[in-house]
Amino acid sequence: MPSLVYRIVVGVKVWLAKHWKGEPGETFRATVGKLSEAASKHIDSSNAADIAVESVRRVAIGKISHDHSEVVRNYAEEERTRIEAELARRTLRSQVRQSESKAEQEELTIRKLRDEEMLRRLELFAKLQEKNLMPIWDGQGRMTMVRPSKDFDWNGVLDALVSPDEFRDEPPKKRITKSNRRRSKKR
Amino acid sequence: MDYSRLFIEHLDLIDNVSRAAGRRRRLSPTEQEDLESVVHLRLIEDDYKKIREFTGRSTLRTYLTVVIERIALDFVQEHWGRWRPSRKAEQIGSVAVLLERLIDRDEHTFSEAAEIIRTNFGFALSDHELSRIRGELLSQGANAIKRPRTQKSKPGATSQFEIVFPPDFPAPDVKEVLTAFADYFRACGGIGLTADFEGEQVKVREGVNA
Numbered sequence: 001m002p003s004l005v006y007r008i009v010v011g012v013k014v015w016l017a018k019h020w021k022g023e024p025g026e027t028f029r030a031t032v033g034k035l036s037e038a039a040s041k042h043i044d045s046s047n048a049a050d051i052a053v054e055s056v057r058r059v060a061i062g063k064i065s066h067d068h069s070e071v072v073r074n075y076a077e078e079e080r081t082r083i084e085a086e087l088a089r090r091t092l093r094s095q096v097r098q099s100e101s102k103a104e105q106e107e108l109t110i111r112k113l114r115d116e117e118m119l120r121r122l123e124l125f126a127k128l129q130e131k132n133l134m135p136i137w138d139g140q141g142r143m144t145m146v147r148p149s150k151d152f153d154w155n156g157v158l159d160a161l162v163s164p165d166e167f168r169d170e171p172p173k174k175r176i177t178k179s180n181r182r183r184s185k186k187r
Numbered sequence: 188m189d190y191s192r193l194f195i196e197h198l199d200l201i202d203n204v205s206r207a208a209g210r211r212r213r214l215s216p217t218e219q220e221d222l223e224s225v226v227h228l229r230l231i232e233d234d235y236k237k238i239r240e241f242t243g244r245s246t247l248r249t250y251l252t253v254v255i256e257r258i259a260l261d262f263v264q265e266h267w268g269r270w271r272p273s274r275k276a277e278q279i280g281s282v283a284v285l286l287e288r289l290i291d292r293d294e295h296t297f298s299e300a301a302e303i304i305r306t307n308f309g310f311a312l313s314d315h316e317l318s319r320i321r322g323e324l325l326s327q328g329a330n331a332i333k334r335p336r337t338q339k340s341k342p343g344a345t346s347q348f349e350i351v352f353p354p355d356f357p358a359p360d361v362k363e364v365l366t367a368f369a370d371y372f373r374a375c376g377g378i379g380l381t382a383d384f385e386g387e388q389v390k391v392r393e394g395v396n397a
Contacts (some may be wrong), residue, residue: 008352008361014372015227015379017220020346024377031371067358075362076381079369080195086378087231113376120374127367131360135350144351145364 008068015083031121031161032135032143038157039134039146118162125161129154190235197247201226204251208259213294220346222262227379229258276324282310283320290321297321350382 014020128134133145134157194201205226209219230237241250276283285308289300301317304310350368352361369380 008354008356010350010352010361010365011383012348012350012365012368013381013383014346014377015381016224016377017217017346018224019372019377019379022377024372024375025346027375028372028377068361071358071362072365072382075365076383077195079366079379079381080191082369082373083379083381084191084231086373087228088234090378091232113374117371117374117376120371124367124371127364131364133352133356133364142349142351145353145356147353 010072027117029137031124032137034160035125035128035135035157036137036143038160039136039148121161125158190238194230194235194238197251200248201230201251201255204248204255205259208252208255212259212263214263218266222259224346225262226255226258230254273324279320279323282312282317283324285310286317286320287324 014025019025132147134148134152135143135145137143202223205223206219209222214222237254241247272284272287276287282304285304286300289295289303290297295303297318298314301312301314304312304317350365352364365380365382372378372380
C-alpha cells in the first residue's frame, strides 16, 4: 500500500545565471560534488531509501507547514538585502581597482578571495556536520539532503574536501634562463 | 520610500515583463535566463536608480515595460551585435528593410513576416509581392545576419535547482543550511542564491521509507 510522505523541497535560484555558469558556480558545484561523492560512498541502506523516494512519482504539491514557508521567505528577504550590500561592495571594489591597478594589490585580493572561499567551505562543512546532513547531487541536478549514520566518517569527507596543497602558497615561478638551464643540466 | 521592498514586491511582474521581452526577441532559454539576470542587476544598480526614477506618471507595469524593453535591446545588441539593413534593402524601400529585419534578424518565417508586415505595419501587399522583394534581396546576397543562436545550456548547468530536506527537518535549520550555502556561493565569487519554499507530498511504497 502506498503511503504519503512529506518532504521539504526548497527551490533555489541563482539570480545571475552567468555566476552560476561561470567560475563561482563551477567552484560551488565542485565542492558540493566532493561532498556528494563522499556521501554516496558511505551511505547506508536507510539513507539510500531516502534517495529512492526521489525517483517515485510526485503526487501532489502543497504546503507542508506554515513555519517552513515563513522561514524560507525570511531567508529570501535577508538574502536579497545581502545581495544589495554585496553589489554595493563590488561596485566600490571595482572603483578602487580602477584607481589602483597595481599587480601586487591584485594578487593580494586574489589571495584574500581564495582564503575566504576556503573559510566558507569549511564553515559549510561544519554546518552540515552540526545538522548531520550530507548533500547528494543527483543526475537531474537536484540536491537531496540525507542524514548519515552515526559511524559516518566526517574526517574522511573533510580530507576529500580540503587538499593539503591548498594551504601552500604557489612557489615563485623560475625564469628559464641560459644559466638556469646549464645549472639544471649539471645536476 | 523603500525601493528594495518595491523591487522585491514586484519581482514577479519584473520577471514576467522580462520573459515577454525575451519571447518577442525569440531568445533561447539560456539567453532568456541571462536577460532576466541582467534586468535584475540593472534595476538594482546605483541604489535602485531605475526604480527611483519612476514618478508615477504611468502605471508601474508600463514604466517597467519601457525600462526592460530598453535593457533587452541593449542585451540583444551586446549579444548579437547591432543589426543594420543591407544597402540593397535600403534601396528597395521600407518594406524590404522590414522584411529583412523580420526574417534575418528576428528569425521569423516568411509567412510570419508577411503577416506582421500586413497586420502591424499596414502594408497591403500580397505574399506574391513580398516574395518578389525577398527574391530580390536574396539575389543580391543581402544581410544574412550571423548570430550565435545555437548555443544550448549544458546539462546540470541550470541556475535553478531544488534542495530536498528530510521530512522532519526543522524550519530554522533549513534557513541555517540555506544561508551556509549562500555564504559559500558568495565566497566563490557569485551572488544571489535565493530560495522559495515548496512543500511536497510524495507517495511511496510502504516500507521503502521506513
